Amino acid sequence: MTTPDHQSPAPQPPASTARDLIYRSPLALVAGVLLLVLVGWLGIDALIGGHGRTPWFALAGLILLVPLVTAFTLRPAVFSGEDRLRVRNPFRSVSLPWGEVASVRSGYTNEVIANSGTKYQLWAIPVSLRDRKKAARRQSKADRPGRSGGFGLFGGIGGGLGGGDHDGPTRAESDRIVDDLRTTLERRGKARSAQGEVSVRWAYEVIAPTIAGAILLLVLLATG
Structure with missing residues (x-):
């Protein structure tokens, strides 16, 4: 009978491979994309075709608004x-x-x-x-006794027309x-x-450009 020179390490439990569940607001995502497209379109158009101080105001607006729109619509999760x-x-x-x-x-x-x-x-x-409120109404109707019979148009069979x-x-x-x-x-x-x-x-990547855009806008307004 032989004795091993060293012991094998104890087996470790497998690491969890479960991924995080991500919750976001679909409406906020859609609104954010639309707002960014609108702000970008107006801002770039003013940058390219504006005269005098208009391009500077457009630049300040872009620096201020793009991070803010992103922060309140696309970023939250x-x-x-x-x-x-x-x-x-x-x-x-x-x-x-x-x-x-x-x-x-x-x-x-x-x-x-x-x-x-x-x-x-x-x-x-x-x-x-x-x-x-809509969910509460559905719950209230679901809790009513005899809901399946109902009082529909055709003698209440099936609860009437439409759900x-x-x-x-x-x-x-x-x-x-x-x-x-x-x-x-x-x-x-x-x-x-x-x-x-x-x-x-x-989130300094959001705060810093927002402050920079606000300062630039204030300077332009003060020197106008």
Whole structure:
């Protein structure tokens, strides 16, 4: 019987390969692209064809507006991973390990609350009161007794013609996303790999050109 000269290392658990779930506002993305196209078209046209101080005003406007439009429409996103929640807002990004998240709250705005009590708004998941009302109506109709029989045009069979608000989800889209985040928090909040510190990074790539454009615009106005 032989004894090995060295022991094999203990097998390590496989690293998680799950990708982050990314939540963004489709309407904000569409609006951002359209606004950037409009601002770019007007600004470049003024730069090329303008006279006198017009090109300078156009340049200042582009430097000021392009970062702002990008910050409030294309930039916001929420990344839900196995170990942490990353929130990318217009002017800063916040990384919160699930162990540091106290709750995810939905009211007139959606926000995540850290254990320290600090609140971070989820810009990428806007609240739509209209969607909530529509979902509440659908839920109310779904909860009515005898809904399947209804009182439709043909003796109430099948609930009448057309589904109207009967069909569709009974939770608004933003509320369903918050539910998903809460589920992940409950599942991963105590995991060893989901512990750590909250980190905040300011988006200087957005702030710096915005300030530069505003200063240039103020100088042009002051010297006009």
